[in-house]
Amino acid sequence: MAPSLTPVHFFSHGSTMMLGEESTSADYWKECGDEALARNIKGVIIMGAHWDTLNDGIQLSTNPNPGKSPVAYVHPGKYTSYTLTPDLPTTNRCISLLSAEGFNVSGNETFDWIHDVYLILIRMFPSGCPPTTLISANARYDPHFHMKIGSTLRPLRKENYLIIGTGGAVHNLYRNRWAPMLRFRDNFAMETPPEDWALEFRQAVEDVVTKTSGVQLRRAMTRLMKHPRFRDAHATDDHFMAALFVAGAVGDEEDVGTPGVLGAESWELTNMCNSQFTLGGWEKREIVA
Numbered sequence: 001m002a003p004s005l006t007p008v009h010f011f012s013h014g015s016t017m018m019l020g021e022e023s024t025s026a027d028y029w030k031e032c033g034d035e036a037l038a039r040n041i042k043g044v045i046i047m048g049a050h051w052d053t054l055n056d057g058i059q060l061s062t063n064p065n066p067g068k069s070p071v072a073y074v075h076p077g078k079y080t081s082y083t084l085t086p087d088l089p090t091t092n093r094c095i096s097l098l099s100a101e102g103f104n105v106s107g108n109e110t111f112d113w114i115h116d117v118y119l120i121l122i123r124m125f126p127s128g129c130p131p132t133t134l135i136s137a138n139a140r141y142d143p144h145f146h147m148k149i150g151s152t153l154r155p156l157r158k159e160n161y162l163i164i165g166t167g168g169a170v171h172n173l174y175r176n177r178w179a180p181m182l183r184f185r186d187n188f189a190m191e192t193p194p195e196d197w198a199l200e201f202r203q204a205v206e207d208v209v210t211k212t213s214g215v216q217l218r219r220a221m222t223r224l225m226k227h228p229r230f231r232d233a234h235a236t237d238d239h240f241m242a243a244l245f246v247a248g249a250v251g252d253e254e255d256v257g258t259p260g261v262l263g264a265e266s267w268e269l270t271n272m273c274n275s276q277f278t279l280g281g282w283e284k285r286e287i288v289a
């Protein structure tokens with residue numbers, strides 16, 4: 001029997017307040033973390049949105065004791081005491097795999113991790129961080145390049161690693177309505193419905209994840225960057241790169257027919273849509289006691 005494949009998550013981390021405030025997205029992150037622990041994952045392999053390597057490079061964090069960049073609007077008690085657990089053996093293995101595929105890839109021994117990544121880890125695994133491999137994006141924001149990073153690391157799904165991309169479905173900081181958060185610390189205030197461009201692009205992302213699979217998923221996710229509302233939904237490309245990474249990790253011929261689900265969704269700041277997606281599942285796997 002072919003080895004079973006772990007699911008892959010594309011999570012929209014939203015604002016920093018998603019760390020401190022409760023939401024259905026936070027509940028879903030915890031549910032996914034609990035399930036991963038129950039299946040005894042070997043570790044997490046994650047790409048975020050806030051660490052981008054210049055020129056043609058990518059980097060992986062080889063910092064044995066990474067600090068955490070501080071976040072605004074969250075009580076430090078929510079994150080300062082949480083210990084991150086870098087998985088240096090797997091990190092070095094990923095560097096080798098990526099290098100063999102032709103990537104200009106290196107380790108970074110001093111990088112401190114940012115909330116796009118540790119917010120998700122804390123929410124998924126509040127009792128302790130599993131061994132984690134952190135990969136940067138590339139600042140040229142080429143969708144095919146990021147997809148290839150995902151496809152290169154895809155075989156690790158057969159070894160019970162959990163691959164996660166953390167970015168955003170609709171994430172344009174310039175078009176968010178910040179006033180309720182800045183004045184009242186209310187990130188979920190919706191004084192009006194979201195604007196049409198946000199609703200439309202949000203639907204396009206959901207359609208791609210839930211109605212395509214395999215190589216079609218890769219094509220469709222790439223094509224979203226040419227969607228007429230992409231630039232409205234993403235003023236910069238950084239929060240969409242993790243979606244391409246995910247499509248690479250779960251967009252092989254072997255993934256044809258793999259279901260994608262919208263597990264939860266939280267709108268923030270009127271126009272930011274934090275959709276939480278899971279592609280694939282654990283159904284065919286046996287729980288290891």
Ligand SMILES: [Fe+2]
Pocket residue numbers: 013014049050116239
């Ligand atoms: Fe972010």
